[in-house]
Amino acid sequence: MSVPILELKGVEKRFGGNQVLRGVDLDVASATSLVVIGGSGSGKSVMLKNALGLMIPDAGQILFDGQDVTRSQGKDRDRMRARIGMLFQSAALFDSLRVWENVAFRLVQVDRLRRKEAKARAIETLRKVRLGPDVADLYPAEISGGMQKRVGLARAIISQPELIFFDEPTTGLDPITADAINDLIVEQVEALGAATVSITHDMASARKIADEIAMLFEGKIIWRGAASDVDVSGNPYVEQFVQGLAEGPIQPGF
Amino acid sequence: MPLLLRPFQLLGSAVLGVLRALGHLVMFCGSVLWSAITPRWYFGEIGRQMVRIGFYSLPVVGLAAVFIGAALALNIYVGGARFNAEQFVPTIVVLGITRELGPVITGLMLAGRVSAGIAAEVGAMRVTEQIDALTTLSASPKRYLYAPRLIAAVLTLPLLVVVADIIGVAGGWLVGVNSLGFDSVVYLRNTLDFLEMSDVTAGLIKSGVFGAIIALMGCYYGDRSQAGATGVGRAATLSMVSAAVLVLASNYVLSTLFVEFGL
Numbered sequence: 001m002s003v004p005i006l007e008l009k010g011v012e013k014r015f016g017g018n019q020v021l022r023g024v025d026l027d028v029a030s031a032t033s034l035v036v037i038g039g040s041g042s043g044k045s046v047m048l049k050n051a052l053g054l055m056i057p058d059a060g061q062i063l064f065d066g067q068d069v070t071r072s073q074g075k076d077r078d079r080m081r082a083r084i085g086m087l088f089q090s091a092a093l094f095d096s097l098r099v100w101e102n103v104a105f106r107l108v109q110v111d112r113l114r115r116k117e118a119k120a121r122a123i124e125t126l127r128k129v130r131l132g133p134d135v136a137d138l139y140p141a142e143i144s145g146g147m148q149k150r151v152g153l154a155r156a157i158i159s160q161p162e163l164i165f166f167d168e169p170t171t172g173l174d175p176i177t178a179d180a181i182n183d184l185i186v187e188q189v190e191a192l193g194a195a196t197v198s199i200t201h202d203m204a205s206a207r208k209i210a211d212e213i214a215m216l217f218e219g220k221i222i223w224r225g226a227a228s229d230v231d232v233s234g235n236p237y238v239e240q241f242v243q244g245l246a247e248g249p250i251q252p253g254f
Numbered sequence: 255m256p257l258l259l260r261p262f263q264l265l266g267s268a269v270l271g272v273l274r275a276l277g278h279l280v281m282f283c284g285s286v287l288w289s290a291i292t293p294r295w296y297f298g299e300i301g302r303q304m305v306r307i308g309f310y311s312l313p314v315v316g317l318a319a320v321f322i323g324a325a326l327a328l329n330i331y332v333g334g335a336r337f338n339a340e341q342f343v344p345t346i347v348v349l350g351i352t353r354e355l356g357p358v359i360t361g362l363m364l365a366g367r368v369s370a371g372i373a374a375e376v377g378a379m380r381v382t383e384q385i386d387a388l389t390t391l392s393a394s395p396k397r398y399l400y401a402p403r404l405i406a407a408v409l410t411l412p413l414l415v416v417v418a419d420i421i422g423v424a425g426g427w428l429v430g431v432n433s434l435g436f437d438s439v440v441y442l443r444n445t446l447d448f449l450e451m452s453d454v455t456a457g458l459i460k461s462g463v464f465g466a467i468i469a470l471m472g473c474y475y476g477d478r479s480q481a482g483a484t485g486v487g488r489a490a491t492l493s494m495v496s497a498a499v500l501v502l503a504s505n506y507v508l509s510t511l512f513v514e515f516g517l
């Protein structure tokens with residue numbers, strides 16, 4: 001196997017007395033799709049934020065294409081960030097900007113493309129996520145949650161990143177819309193040839209998106225395997241999670 | 255640990271906590287200031303914030319100034335009458351307004367309107383992950399969000415204070431002419447005769463500092479705000495209270511310095 005596009009080595013993170021990550025080891029090969037599952041509060045979002053450089057780990061290393069994410073600075077870091085896309089759990093659209101300005105944010109603000117050109121690119125990208133040009137001039141507050149997720153997806157893919165993170169892409173959507181989002185993710189990721197790391201509770205979504213599945217439990221990756229093996233993992237924790245049972249080795253988190 | 259030392263331990267950890275918070279605040283303000291004076295500048299954002307902070311504050315500031323000027327004229331008239339010094343009303347009104355009340359009233363009004371507004375906006379952006387999103391899109395929140403607000407506040411507050419000065423003096427003049435029996439021309443001449451450029455300058459320097467305080471407090475508390483509506487509400491309250499207190503404290507410090515340097 002070639003150099004993995006993303007590599008986490010022994011990543012630890014604590015908040016006060018709450019040790020959330022206890023040595024996460026994970027690697028993602030180019031153009032493959034990894035889904036991380038795990039209970040609420042198990043630290044999935046924290047892991048993602050560390051991988052993105054939004055949080056600094058207490059220990060361990062995070063490498064993007066061989067480069068240390070936590071150490072890189074200035075132009076290097078900007079170049080690295082341009083190769084990474086992110087769809088946030090809440091879509092995180094800028095509510096003071098129009099839909100197209102959100103989608104084209106990096107083009108206008110960072111790459112300093114002319115607005116007209118940027119808008120054309122934004123509309124073209126919106127079409128890829130099945131949104132018409134009429135949506136482009138609306139504000140995020142004027143569109144539904146499912147549409148916001150799609151706009152977020154368009155913003156994540158417009159710069160043709162090599163690695164995309166999805167934080168619970170289908171949470172809060174009805175099953176049909178959720179499935180449409182899954183389809184879009186699979187379709188766009190294939191078109192880009194990008195690697196993806198997705199977090200989800202939603203097993204239907206995981207099965208659809210994933211090449212591989214990993215499970216995070218008590219701050220560590222306790223199982224990893226092909227998506228097709230998730231039902232025959234032989235791991236009692238994974239079995240309990242996949243079948244959604246309250247009975248088992250994992251205690252419900254309340 | 256002996257029970258006797260327990261109070262010292264508590265005191266020590268409280269002091270450390272305060273020092274840590276202060277350290278955070280100083281680091282934050284320092285790096286936003288640095289972002290404000292070094293490229294790259296987002297001029298579109300700066301312009302938008304100048305309109306929001308400056309232009310839309312005009313009604314509040316104008317209203318506050320006219321009432322303060324009017325009340326000041328009345329009070330000085332009453333006080334001055336005790337030793338036959340009624341004729342000093344215009345002079346004292348204009349000095350009080352340009353050196354002190356214009357900047358302070360503007361600062362306090364904007365601690366409410368602008369500082370709390372920035373804290374609520376930034377706080378909402380923080381809890382909805384918009385600030386994280388900015389970072390992943392290679393736009394530094396300090397440069398894209400905070401520095402433009404700081405620059406806009408520092409530039410527009412002095413302009414607002416000029417307006418407040420003029421309207422405040424006009425308030426005093428209205429009362430002077432209509433209720434206190436001053437001749438309009440005499441009132442205005444007395445106003446201008448004793449006014450020095452340094453009085454106005456002193457007020458303008460103060461107001462630039464107040465602008466920085468107001469914007470920085472809003473950004474700081476917004477940036478740190480905790481999830482949920484209560485978290486954002488708390489950020490707005492904290493920023494307003496600390497901006498108001500710091501405006502008054504720095505007003506005293508600056509006034510002392512101005513006296514020292516004869517401004």
Ligand SMILES: Nc1ncnc2c1ncn2[C@@H]1O[C@H](COP(=O)(O)OP(=O)(O)OP(=O)(O)O)[C@@H](O)[C@H]1O
Pocket residue numbers: 015018020038039040041042043044045046047
């Ligand atoms: N900024 C923070 N400060 C303090 N604690 C935090 C912070 N972010 C996360 N935590 C804590 O880390 C733990 C893991 O949170 P995280 O958001 O990663 O969970 P998650 O696995 O994404 O859960 P969910 O599926 O519900 O989104 C929680 O106990 C949370 O309280």
Ligand SMILES: [Mg+2]
Pocket residue numbers: 044045046089
């Ligand atoms: Mg999460």
